[in-house]
Amino acid sequence: MKFVTSLFRSIHAATALFFALAALMLIIIGVRMGWQAFTGELDAGAAQAIIEAVGLLAAAVVALQIAETIVEEEVVRDADISAPTRVRRFLSRFFVVVIVALAIEGLVATFKAIHDDLTYLSYAAAVLAATALLLVAWGWFIKLNRSAEELEPEAMQEAKEEDQKIR
Numbered sequence: 377m378k379f380v381t382s383l384f385r386s387i388h389a390a391t392a393l394f395f396a397l398a399a400l401m402l403i404i405i406g407v408r409m410g411w412q413a414f415t416g417e418l419d420a421g422a423a424q425a426i427i428e429a430v431g432l433l434a435a436a437v438v439a440l441q442i443a444e445t446i447v448e449e450e451v452v453r454d455a456d457i458s459a460p461t462r463v464r465r466f467l468s469r470f471f472v473v474v475i476v477a478l479a480i481e482g483l484v485a486t487f488k489a490i491h492d493d494l495t496y497l498s499y500a501a502a503v504l505a506a507t508a509l510l511l512v513a514w515g516w517f518i519k520l521n522r523s524a525e526e527l528e529p530e531a532m533q534e535a536k537e538e539d540q541k542i543r
Contacts, residue, residue, distance in 0.1 A: 383451065384438065385451055388446050388450035388451055389451050391446060392443040392523050393443070393471065395400075395439045395443035395446070396439070397442060398436075398439045398441040399436040399437075399439035399443065400436075402432050402433070402436035403432075403433065403436045405432055406425070406430075406433045406436065407431035409425050409426075409429040410426055413426050417486075423491075424491060424492075425489050425542055427488065428484065430484060431481055431484040432475050434476070434477045434480040434481060434484075435477060435481075437473065437476075438473050438474065438477040441469070441470075441472075441473035442473065442518065445470060445473075445528065464517075464518060464520070464521045468518065471503040471514045473511055474510070475507055475511050478503060478506070481503060482500055482503040482504035483504075483540065485499065485500035486500040486501075486504070
């Protein structure tokens, strides 16, 4: 069984590495696009390129945060995600990143639609509405999960002790 656990830990580490490499590539592309916009004509096209670069950088942050979460939760801690406290913490880390990235992407899409083609504005609005819905669902999940955590105070203490491994 230890071999299987080590195998899964290695797969998680490799997956986190791929997310980090993807983030690095997105950062490089975003910086390159931003630099080209900065050194070229300072017009609406440059503004659009900067907005798109911001979207790429937001996606890079998401990829990096996912990599970090995988490493901390699955490789370093080797945590069992069955306790309500652990589930809430894991999902909260994930949802913070996803919601922020979707909100930024929705804003980027809004700016792009306003400047390029207003027919795409409804898609941008749908992304922002879905982001708001995710935020509400996440808040509701945390509220409902709170009572389960109160039944297991030792799980919260155990999670706090595991945090010392990371620091």
